[in-house]
Amino acid sequence: MLPEPVTARAPRTVRPTLLSQDWRDVLFLHWPVHPAAVAPLLPAGTFPDVRNGTTWVGLVAFSMQRLGPGRTPLPYVGTFPEVNVRLYSVDGRGRRGVVFRSLDCPRLPAVLVAHAALGLPYRWSRTRWTVDGDALHLATRVRRAGGGGARCVLRARVGPRLERPGPLADFLTARWGLHTRTAGRTLYLPVEHPPWPLHQAQVEHLDETLLRAAGVDVSGPPASVLFSPGVSVRFGPGGAAASGPNRVSSW
Structure with a gap:
């Protein structure tokens, strides 16, 4: 089956709402990688998921806010900074999504629940994500020995609003679900939110080992750097990802 179209708007409605959250002050860094490598x-x-023969790995930092079951945010536990490493996937039903290789945050209860319920690779970390005007700063280090001391220190600056982000920006940011492996099966969880308001952004300093710790090797600075003030998000009930041929998508 062909992959579903890339669209800046959610292709499906999420009902009922299992989880709600706000993603604020989101910085997207992306590098191209060979599909066979990931x-x-x-x-x-x-x-x-491939565009023009290439797939991508993302390093994404943001502030998670108002996380909670249904539409009820959890105090304290539901608000924290997060940085994740993600890849881009398609399942046998043609649904495009995200696969997280790591998700680092300083809230241990959130780490434990995400592991147990969804099999997501959350790690307990020391993480600070600060936004001062157009200046962004991230400092994170994984606490657990199993994280191999993975870390990231970065500074970036927000640029002008993109009125027409373009097809690559949509491919990298307009992701309407996630694929995760838990209890011996692969699940797809759909997500719904408004279109991303996107800005240009520039990295001023980057020192990180998160990508290599996640099993992905890149070289040089990120090829795409984008920022968004954020969106409000709803996750809905998922289902099994239908098996498909061992290939890559083409777009």
Whole structure:
């Protein structure tokens, strides 16, 4: 089955709302990678999502706010900074999504619940994400020994609003679900939110080992740097990701 179209608006309505949250002050860093290099890192039943022969790895930092079941935010536990490493996937039903290789945050209860309920690779970390006008600063280090001392220090600056972000920006940011492996099966969880308001952004300093710790090697600065003030998000009930051929998508 062909992958669903790339669209800046959610292709499906999420009902009922299982989880709600706000993603604020979101910085997207992206590098191109060869699909064959990351295909073994994806869960069974999914394959790399490819644009012009290339797939991408993202390093995304943001402020998670008002996380909670249904539409009820949890005090304290539901608000924290997060940085994640993600890949881009398609399942046998053509649904495009995200596969998280790591998600680092300083809230241990959130780490434990996400592991137990969804199999998501959250890690307990020391993480600070600060926004001062157009200046952004991230400092994170994984606490657990299993994280291998993975860390990231970065400074970036927000630029002008993008009135027409373009097809690559949509491909990298307009992701309407996630694929995750838990209890021996691959699940797809749909997500719904308004279109991303996107800005240009520039990295001024980056020192990180998160990507290599996640199994992905890149070289040089990120090829795409974008910022968004954020969106409000709803996750809905998921289902199994139908198995498909062992290939990559084409777009």
